[in-house]
Amino acid sequence: MNRLLLPFLLLFNMIVLAQSKVGGTVFDEEGEPVAFANVIFKNSTEGTTTDENGNFYLESDNTYEYLEISFMGFNTQDIPLTSKVNYNMKISLSENTEQLKEVIVFGGKQSKKNNPAIDILRKIWAKKRVNGLRKFKQYQYDKYEKVEFDLNTIDSALMKRKIFRGLEFVFKDLDTSRITGKTYLPIFLNETFSKVYGDNIANVEKEDVLGNKNSGFESNQAIIAFIEDLYQDYDVYNNYLKFFDKSFTSPLSRTGIDTYNYILRDSAFIDNKWCYNITYYPRRKNELTFKGDFWVNDTTYAIKNINLEVTKSANINWVKEIYIEQDFEVVSDSVFLLKRDYMLTDFSFKKKEESKGVYGKRTTVYGDYQFDIAKPKEFYKTKSNEFDPLVLNRDSIFWQNSRLESLNKDEKGIYKLLDTLKTVPKFKSFYNIASILGSGYIEIDKWNLDIGDVYSVFGYNDAEGIRLRGGARTYFGQNDPWRLEGYVAYGFMDKKAKHGFSAKWLLDKKSRLIISGGNRRDVEQLGLSLTSTNDVLGRSIASSSVFTVGSNDRLSNINLSTFNLEIEPITNFKVRVGSSLRTISSALPDAFSLDYIDPELPTGISSEVKQFDVNTMIVYTPGKRTIGYGVERRNINDTYSTLLLNYTKGLDGFLESDFNYSKLQFSYSQPWQLGGLGRLYSTVELGKTFGEVPLSLLNVVPGNQTLFTIYNTFPNLDFYEFVTDTYASVHLEHNFNGRIFSRIPLLRKLNLREFVGLRGVWGDLSTENIALNSPTNIMLQAPNDKIYWEYSVGVGNILKFFRIDFNFRGNYLDNPDARPFSVTGEFGFHF
Known part of the structure; x- marks a missing residue:
């Protein structure tokens, strides 16, 4: 967008000093435009063809006296050019009866047999x-x-x-x-x-x-x-x-x-x-x-x-x-x-x-x-x-x-x-408006600061009510070796301030050695991704969605601090080693409990987790292209695959950390360009947690109770409907780019685009983890009896801006409040 x-x-x-310019429309004797007629300057190889409406435009650095119009099945016309510039020409072609008698017709579908052009093509x-x-x-x-x-x-x-x-x-x-x-x-x-x-x-x-x-x-x-x-x-x-x-x-x-x-x-x-x-x-x-x-x-x-x-x-x-x-x-x-x-x-x-x-x-x-x-x-x-x-x-x-x-x-x-x-104030205003809409940030050059992003100012959820957010980042240029960024937010229902800030520093340009860290204290909808991340500035759309399906009350308070060291020794091969300290509790404990058994407390139950982890992540993105050489780079293509291997080790006792566990995760995402059939997006994710951990550290199958289409989620699942410590999932979504609708006469002119999706997940939850989390007030269930699956069909490019998906649940329909059908949508600018 x-x-x-x-x-x-x-x-x-x-x-440009062109010597011959011509433009106009070619018609037949009935006054109908002739599409794909040949238009060339006579005795040259410089030419073009008319479009679907018979229109053409042609120019040359050379001077020509005649324009030649030809179309098989019609007589060739030589049109004199009375001046160097000839616009709005109206040219009528007459049928060639001799060619018609020989059944040499040009204009509709051409025969594939005995066609010398196709012989040359082979x-x-x-x-x-x-x-x-x-x-x-x-x-x-x-x-x-x-x-x-x-x-x-x-x-x-x-x-x-x-x-x-x-x-x-x-x-x-x-x-x-x-x-x-x-x-x-x-x-x-x-x-x-x-x-x-x-x-x-x-x-x-x-x-x-x-x-x-x-x-x-x-x-x-x-x-x-x-x-x-x-x-x-x-x-x-x-x-x-x-x-x-x-x-x-x-x-x-x-x-x-x-x-x-x-x-x-x-x-x-x-x-x-x-x-x-x-x-x-x-x-x-x-x-x-x-x-x-x-x-x-x-x-x-x-x-x-x-x-x-x-x-x-x-x-x-x-x-x-x-x-x-x-x-x-x-x-x-x-x-x-x-x-x-x-x-x-x-x-x-x-x-x-x-x-x-x-x-x-x-x-x-x-x-x-x-x-x-x-x-x-x-x-x-x-x-x-x-x-x-x-x-x-x-x-x-x-x-x-x-x-x-x-x-x-x-x-x-x-x-x-x-x-x-650049010295004209009005132009600077035009440029600033374009920059704000394009980047989401308001540039303050004299301070080397960007204010934003403007698209995250307003939000709403059941814990905070109406939420306002403002942020800023340092910006000296696109190749800055370091960057500071942060935000503050306020919820009018819980009357609490939130914040997030991060710092990044590029230590070595050649190996792209980067040191980074930050802190976030906010309300978040966890469990929207099976593969966990430690983004101190990120915020899911589910956390701020104005409209949701059912009760959107399974939100968490999170206080996250991170420190990371990242290096890219080989192009598109990145290794990150880091640590995180997080404190997690329920933002609405009456509706959504994160309680677990803790024998060390007098009550025997704890409702808050304090956890220190060390993490090693390897990301390989073959074919990825970027620009810039600063601490932050911009991707310039989306045709590359992504392979991610993540190992997390939780350390009990360090900085009052609660649990000792290990987690291994792998994901593989790949876009497939299937020629004229469109593009297929695919993602496979695998993961396992070794050891006993509370609900806030388990892998939640990502549901979606918003009205937005979010890839890699299950739109007919509620948040926390399925919880796992071992999982395997696959997501497939194919965009036909209008290939089917283009063959249906009544729909052809609408330029609609077809989407189909299929997704499934299998997971398990150990009896030890079920017992540890028994005090929670939500049902703990994993899709281990059979693979949970969904499918969807969608229509995109509605009025060029909108997409609507109709999502169907394949099984587990007897779950409490199970949603067999849902409608999600998307708004955006797409070519």
Whole structure:
């Protein structure tokens, strides 16, 4: 949600000297728009295809006199271009009766049999593993990337709005996009230069970033993370291309035959290589597909050029356009290597043509390819020093020599423009609003302090009633080596103040050696996770939920102090050793008792636990990507798996600790991208406690009495309905991303998305632990007779914001107050 808000809430200047610009609509003789018609500048390879509504826009740095419109089944039209700029063209195509008599029809579903385009596609599949970099033992090349954001669809009405009063100077120079024909104003530019090395035999690759520069937002980690996550590398030869957490079927995919229509449109010499031109467009609407064309060599069947444009009916939110263009160069007469990759994304709240939004543009240029230069294994294990200030502060001479594609006049102007804008109070106000919505914190620069987070100010529960919370953290920059953070809260029913604070210090950047500690005294809903954590600032949504199902009175008072030492000796392999001292008691003892037998007390019963633990945790997250090198880093992807092994030892007697026990826990979480079928989330958890412990230290199967959909919980279980000291659980949730609904005519236009879930848990509770906790006033039961299970079906993307899940209980229906059915929901911004 936070990343989606940022591109829409910033502002800015640009000129591209295109010599030919055309735009308009293609119709048939009945006045109906012609979708996917071919539009090219005559006697060139520069062209595009019309969208689902017959609209097109095209521009070129060259000057052309004619525009050629073709569509099989219709007569080709040559349209004279009377000026360099020709907009709002209305072009009518007439049917070609000779072609119709030969039953050569283009426009609907194309035959898969005797189709020369598909024959060529099969040869591309056969050759793709021996094309490009794969043909060499080793490779290395230079990589230059620039990412730009622009405010688009600028018109006179927008410029005159009060919101831009005092900022008129930013509109001095405007130009139109060569892809969409809309006016735009640049607001952000980031440049990166790196060298990439790879070894196909050892299957290793590394990228050394030698320079990085951006236009004034280098301290805003949220913006940088958004860009990194948005523009990840992709290979058009793969079956699926991932953008915005969704898998689009590649037109070069082996499943493309069932997804696209293919037409062999033309053939020509390109860079002295004879190539075929194939047009493609989707067979069905509302699926994650492209339209466009590609040129492919007639002997190597390597791609020379490809254009991909996401269809407007694709089930994706907040994105109106995605356009990709890749050019390949010929090396050694037969090897085709990627030379330039261009991607344009039009972010907008609405998909209407006239709606305003933000362009995101990435251009990546590759050069100086070298091959079969072997490097020792140690070379790939070492990385460039990303902490070196020289990387972030390269001079103009470095960039002049490193840019594989020069900045144009207006890209150079972005740096100067933003330096000016930073001095304008109104712009600073706009930026601050965007930052608050994106991060949840109010920045106070003169104090190097952030106030927040603003999303946790209000809460309610049965113990505290209405609850207000305020907090702050130190913030000098995204790479701070240390950070202090804390909050205070007050409950108006119990009339008690609460607090939490933490301190972190990065002792060594290379090994990421971090020392941390803190204290929290608060009211909490424990038992929402089988795998325990020692977060002194965290708070579950169940502890502050305004609306709940049934009585939400099983809350605990917790006083937690922690001290931890953490190290990451290998990338994504983290080891943490720490200790905790906690005191736990019931926040509502009349309704929820944590009493247990204590022979040392005169009454023989204790209602409070004081426990000191030492803990060792190992976390491995292969594939995880982060940015920043300070004490706190930001993740920029969510495609990685997480393996966690946790060992906890409770020490009796130390600091008046009550119990001696051991606890071993393991969890494995993995997202699975199942091609065009969507994404499956899976989690497996195992654990066992050795020794006798009270209820507050046992493993509670996580129920969910809130109205919110919370992954890894059981929405039809009440809090503390099942309690275990030995457990095994599994959670599965699949998001079909609208693949089913897109095939139902009445639901297709709603762009709804389907969810299904299945979860189960088995657990046991020893007779010794049952006896120890016999004074409690709640029933202690473990799902040991049979596996407790639930399933759910859900509908997401309702009005683009909402998701509703219908949850069904599979068994243990005879438990007191068992809930056989529940409805939960979720609100958020999702692509």
